[in-house]
Amino acid sequence: xxxxxxxxxxxxxxxxxxxxxxxxxxxxxxxxxxxxxxxxxxxxxxxxxxxxxxxxxxxxxxxxxxxxxxxxxxxxxxxxxxxxxxxxxxxxxxxxxxxxxxxxxxxxxxxxxxxxxxxxxxxxxxxxxxxxxxxxxxxxxxxxxxxxxxxxxxxxxxxxxxxxxxxxxxxxxxxxxxxxxxxxxxxxxxxxxxxxxxxxxxxxxxxxxxxxxxxxxxxxxxxxxxxxxxxxxxxxxxxxxxxxxxxxxxxxxxxxxxxxxxxxxx
Amino acid sequence: xxxxxxxxxxxxxxxxxxxxxxxxxxxxxxxxxxxxxxxxxxxxxxxxxxxxxxxxxxxxxxxxxxxxxxxxxxxxxxxxxxxxxxxxxxxxxxxxxxxxxxxxxxxxxxxxxxxxxxxxxxxxxxxxxxxxxxxxxxxxxxxxxxxxxxxxxxxxxxxxxxxxxxxxxxxxxxxxxxxxxxxxxxxxxxxxxxxxxxxxxxxxxxxxxxxxxxxxxxxxxxxxxxxxxxxxxxxxxxxxxxxxxxxxxxxxxxxxxxxxxxxxxxxxxxxxxxxxxxxxxxxxxxxxxxxxxxxxxxxxxxxxxxxxxxxxxxxxxxxxxxxxxxxxxxxxxxxxxxxxxxxxxxxxxxxxxxxxxxxxxxxxxxxxxxxxxxxxxxxxxxxxxxxxxxxxxxxxxxxxxxxxxxxxxxxxxxxxxxxxxxxxxxxxxxxxxxxxxxxxxxxxxxxxxxxxxxxxxxxxxxxxxxxxxxxxxxxxxxxxxxx
Numbered sequence: 111x112x113x114x115x116x117x118x119x120x121x122x123x124x125x126x127x128x129x130x131x132x133x134x135x136x137x138x139x140x141x142x143x144x145x146x147x148x149x150x151x152x153x154x155x156x157x158x159x160x161x162x163x164x165x166x167x168x169x170x171x172x173x174x175x176x177x178x179x180x181x182x183x184x185x186x187x188x189x190x191x192x193x194x195x196x197x198x199x200x201x202x203x204x205x206x207x208x209x210x211x212x213x214x215x216x217x218x219x220x221x222x223x224x225x226x227x228x229x230x231x232x233x234x235x236x237x238x239x240x241x242x243x244x245x246x247x248x249x250x251x252x253x254x255x256x257x258x259x260x261x262x263x264x265x266x267x268x269x270x271x272x273x274x275x276x277x278x279x280x281x282x283x284x285x286x287x288x289x290x291x292x293x294x295x296x297x298x299x300x301x302x303x304x305x306x307x308x309x310x311x312x313x314x315x316x317x318x319x320x321x322x323x324x325x326x327x328x329x330x331x332x333x334x335x336x337x338x339x340x341x342x343x344x345x346x347x348x349x350x351x352x353x354x355x356x357x358x359x360x361x362x363x364x365x366x367x368x369x370x371x372x373x374x375x376x
Numbered sequence: 377x378x379x380x381x382x383x384x385x386x387x388x389x390x391x392x393x394x395x396x397x398x399x400x401x402x403x404x405x406x407x408x409x410x411x412x413x414x415x416x417x418x419x420x421x422x423x424x425x426x427x428x429x430x431x432x433x434x435x436x437x438x439x440x441x442x443x444x445x446x447x448x449x450x451x452x453x454x455x456x457x458x459x460x461x462x463x464x465x466x467x468x469x470x471x472x473x474x475x476x477x478x479x480x481x482x483x484x485x486x487x488x489x490x491x492x493x494x495x496x497x498x499x500x501x502x503x504x505x506x507x508x509x510x511x512x513x514x515x516x517x518x519x520x521x522x523x524x525x526x527x528x529x530x531x532x533x534x535x536x537x538x539x540x541x542x543x544x545x546x547x548x549x550x551x552x553x554x555x556x557x558x559x560x561x562x563x564x565x566x567x568x569x570x571x572x573x574x575x576x577x578x579x580x581x582x583x584x585x586x587x588x589x590x591x592x593x594x595x596x597x598x599x600x601x602x603x604x605x606x607x608x609x610x611x612x613x614x615x616x617x618x619x620x621x622x623x624x625x626x627x628x629x630x631x632x633x634x635x636x637x638x639x640x641x642x643x644x645x646x647x648x649x650x651x652x653x654x655x656x657x658x659x660x661x662x663x664x665x666x667x668x669x670x671x672x673x674x675x676x677x678x679x680x681x682x683x684x685x686x687x688x689x690x691x692x693x694x695x696x697x698x699x700x701x702x703x704x705x706x707x708x709x710x711x712x713x714x715x716x717x718x719x720x721x722x723x724x725x726x727x728x729x730x731x732x733x734x735x736x737x738x739x740x741x742x743x744x745x746x747x748x749x750x751x752x753x754x755x756x757x758x759x760x761x762x763x764x765x766x767x768x769x770x771x772x773x774x775x776x777x778x779x780x781x782x783x784x785x786x787x788x789x790x791x792x793x794x795x796x797x798x799x800x801x802x803x804x805x806x807x808x809x810x811x812x813x814x815x816x817x818x819x820x821x822x823x824x825x826x827x828x829x830x831x832x833x834x835x836x837x838x839x840x841x842x843x844x845x846x847x848x849x850x851x852x853x854x855x856x857x858x859x
Contacts, residue, residue, distance in 0.1 A: 270470040273437055276457045277464045278484035278535065288483075292474045 140350075143343035156344035166329065166345065173310045173325040176241070180248040180309040181256075181302055187249070188256035188301065193290075196264035207261060211254045218251075222318045225250055229319070240316075240323040247315040252308060256301035263297030264290070299360050307353055386446075387413040387571050388434065388539060393443035393453075395429055395595075403429040405595040407443070411539075411573065411588075416565050418574045420582040421592035422618070427575045428543055430592075434573060435464045435541050447538070463532035464541040468548065469524045471516045477503075477527055478512035484535040502534040505564070522553045529561075539571045546581065558584050579619050583607060591615050593810075612724055613819070616657040617812045623658045623698050625815035626726070635723060638696050638815065640672040642716055646723040653726045655814070660701040662720030665689070671713015673698070677706045695816035695835075731793075731830050733786045734858060737779045741769060745786060745828065749803045750853065752784060757857045783858035790819065790833040792852035795844040802845035806830065808838055822846060 147153045160166050191210065195203050213221055229243060230236055236243055267290065275285040313327035324332075326349050333342030393407040404426040411417050419427035432438040434445060436457035445453040452460055463484070471480050478499055485495045503509055506526035516524065525545060532540055542561075546554045562585050565572050576582055582589050583603040591598040591606060591614075599611040610616035613624050627637030629652045635644045637656045648654065668674045675693030682705075689700045691712060698714060706712060735745040743750050755761050760772045769777045799805050806824035813819075817835045822844060824830070830846060838844065 268468075268470065270466050270468060271472060273435075273457070274464070274466060274470040274472070275483070276437075277435060277462075278531070279458045279487040280483075281456075281458055284487065289472060289474075293472075295474075 140343045140346055143339045144347045145344075147340060156340050159341065160344055160348060169324045169326060169329050172323065173327075176244050176248070176323075176325055177306050177310040179241075179245050180252065181306045183245060183249050184253050184256040184305045185298065185301065188253060188260055189294075189298075192257050192260040192264055192297075196261055196267075207257070210257050213250075214254055218314075219318070221251070222247060222315055226319050236319055243319050244316050244323060244325075247319050248309045248312065251312070251315055252305040255304040259300035259304070260294060260297040263294045267293055303357065303360050307356065310352075311349065385412050386410045387415075387448060388573075389444075389446040390430070390434075391444040391446065393430065393433060393440045393445065395426070395433060395438060396441045403595055404433070404440075407595075407597060409590060409597070409600065411571060414569045414571055416562070416572045416574065416585060416587045418576060418582040418586040418589050419592055420576060420579060420589050420618075421598075422577055425592040426595035427577075427590075427592050429595075431464075431541050431543055431573060431575050434539070435462060436460050461538040462541060463535050463537040463539075464543065465525075465528050465532050465545045467543045467545070469528040471524055471527055471531070473516050475516070476512070477508075477514050477516070477519075480516065480527060481531045481534050483531065488535075498534055502530040505533070506530045521548055522557070525549065525557065529564075533564075533568070533570070537570065539573060542572065542574045544575055544577070546576075554581075561585065583619070591618065593618075609722060610657060610724065613655050613657075613812050613814070614810070616655075616722070616724070621660050621699060621701075623660065623663070623815060624812060625656045625658070625696065626817075627654050627656045627723075628652065629654060629723075633718075635721065638673050638698070639694050642672065642721055643718045644721045644723055645718050646721075648723060648725060655724045655726055657722040657724065658698075658716055658720055660688070660699045661686075662716060663698060663700040663702075664715040664717070665691075665700060665702055665704065665706060666713045666715055668711050668713040671715055673714040675712060675714060677708050677710045677712060680706055680708055697813075697815065731786075731788050731790065733828055733830075734783050735786060737782055737784060739779075741779070743784055743786065745826075746804045746824075750786065751850065752786075752855045754779075754784075757784065757855050758782070785856045785858050787854045787856065788848055788852055790831040792849060793830060793832045794847040794849075795820070795822070795832055795834050795836075795838065796847055797842070797844060799843070799845050802847035804828075804848075805843060805845050808840055808842045808844060811838070811840060 144156055145152055145154065147155065195207055200206065225247060226236070229246065233239060233243075271289055271293070272285055275289045276282075280288060310325065311327035311330075313325050313331060316323060316325065316328065326345065330342050330345050330349075333339075333345065388411045390407055390409045393404055394402070395404040396402050407426075407430055409417075419430060421427050429438060433440050433453070436452075436455060436459075440453050443453065444451045447460070447462075472483065475483070481499045481502060482495050485498060490498075499512065500509075503511060506529055508523060508526055508530070511519075511523075511527070516527075519527065525548075528545070545561075546557050549557060558581060561572075565585075574582075574585065583606075586603055588600065589603055589606050590600050593614050599606060599615045601609070606615065606619050610619060610622075616622045616624055625637040627635055629648050629650050630636045630641055631650055633644055633647060635642050635646075635648075635654065635656060637654075642656075644656075665671075673693050675691040675696075675698065677689055678692050678697075679688075679690045681688045683701075686701045686703050687705045689702060689706050691698045691700060691714060693714070700714070733745060735743050737754070738744050741754055743752050754769060755763065758769070758777065761769055761777055764770045764774065769779060771777055794802070796802055804824050804826075806822040806828075808820050809823045809829075810821035811818050814833075817833050818837060820832045820834060820838065822830045822832055824846075832846065
């Protein structure tokens, strides 16, 4: 009996179909809607509308604000945790790392509902601190994505480099700032990418926390739920471009830090 | 500044340094060494012998469990590495991948807050010394292994340390590069006058480069001496076996300057008491092949291997196998005679003819060894003792003897122990941690799970780390009370 042989090209067909159906085609649909009006004619009104409306620009700025603060909080909370775990001689440290990742195994809705109850208990009415609650909610959600890449880079850090720094006259603080920190930059960059981008758009967290504030994601959501495909698509497209620029920037940064064994564990 | 009454010529002294790790593994045991200023000292031994641990204690990465490290007479054993005027060249170079060559070399100088101009000058000078002028702006990753090695040496030397430590620095290089670097390092040492402490498992490297070699095994110093001493006058069978190839034979002194081994009598230069059991070491190049009539030992050639400069010829004589290096070839199957000149024979008094293991006694009058499997009649070895009606060991006056303080020495000859690969065959199981070929048999050291070492002679070849069961015939064991 003759066996069936596929060439590499043939094996690629299902994936190519998938990409065309779910990535490329939707992209064209978004571009089409973004540059047309209700009658299907070409227009740039959606684009100019975005930049002239104080509402959309304000939301963009606010989203950036939340994303920057969330990323900052995540970074400062995650680095010490990752550092302590990676450098300790603890036998079961993988178990401890798992403890930080464990919340991700619990259903997202359940997690945020629990957080909502706790915050309500502490604050009374959630509406009083919308910005703070947004940051708390997102930090809670995204912290593992910051810890894991940093932990992985620190784990891969060659101990003899630290000994070499120590041997050449650096104390432990100098060793940290001159060797450990620069060499963990790839992990930090991966962490930032993984936290910053979702926290600009993930409005579900805010919605569930009865949050009245708007971020980019909520804006798109509100247009779409009002069947305004055109404005919604334009915002989605702009967001896509922002993400593209951001990714290009971080990629360049990772290249420059050489030795880019970025610890993307996820 | 002179403290204590140490010799001012000694830059560093290690005094009974011992390192025990948490899991009660003794890596270094009672290490004593004096190093003179400007000396090239090599720690040589197989992997796991404690040589790197000792180096790391001098560097400051490990703190000795006990003992002193005196640098110019001052104890530095608890000082952190950054406070010691000592620099290290690491095994895998440990260059900083995020810094270029200039910043790598300038790392230590910048921490010392030297002026920019001075740093630039020093880096340039040290790069010239390692033949890599103009490499300042290169990235670490673009350098070959040999070049990275030179940068690692430059990075350490630029700080002008009192002692330079080198941890198997040439291990990752290919043979030709290694030979070149050996000579270069030796040249650098001669020019700079800095004390070098070098760690290697390569005996040839140690012999080529060192002023003084410290041969180590199992955390203990086996011999300290010049390369010539170590090669020509090995102190024990381990050193003889580890340094160069050698034939080691069990033998016995038969008269003044006369020794018998391999079934023949030889003249020798070592004056040892008649009748002493000895190990005779004969280097392969010291055995002369002649006709059967002229030879002291007659044998048959069983293999001939061409090795470039010489032939390696193996001859069997009776139960003994003798390895010979000769520029003349021989044919397999030839009957030959062998001669050994007196200065080609080095004699070592057998250090370990017998296994003597000290053990306590437990409450049920069993020995605290081999899980109480041995039946030792305590009344026979404890004078004037007997068991009373309650089965308690008492002395002449009927008073109970305090056995908790007594120690019994269990003795058995290596040739009386048999090895088996059936774990249930013998009284105890262990792993082979050392083996030396002694002409007609192998001498093994078997370490049991309770960390007791047994020396076992066996004519069959086992492998390192083989798990074996030791069969010790009851009647061959002698017991004595430790006084």
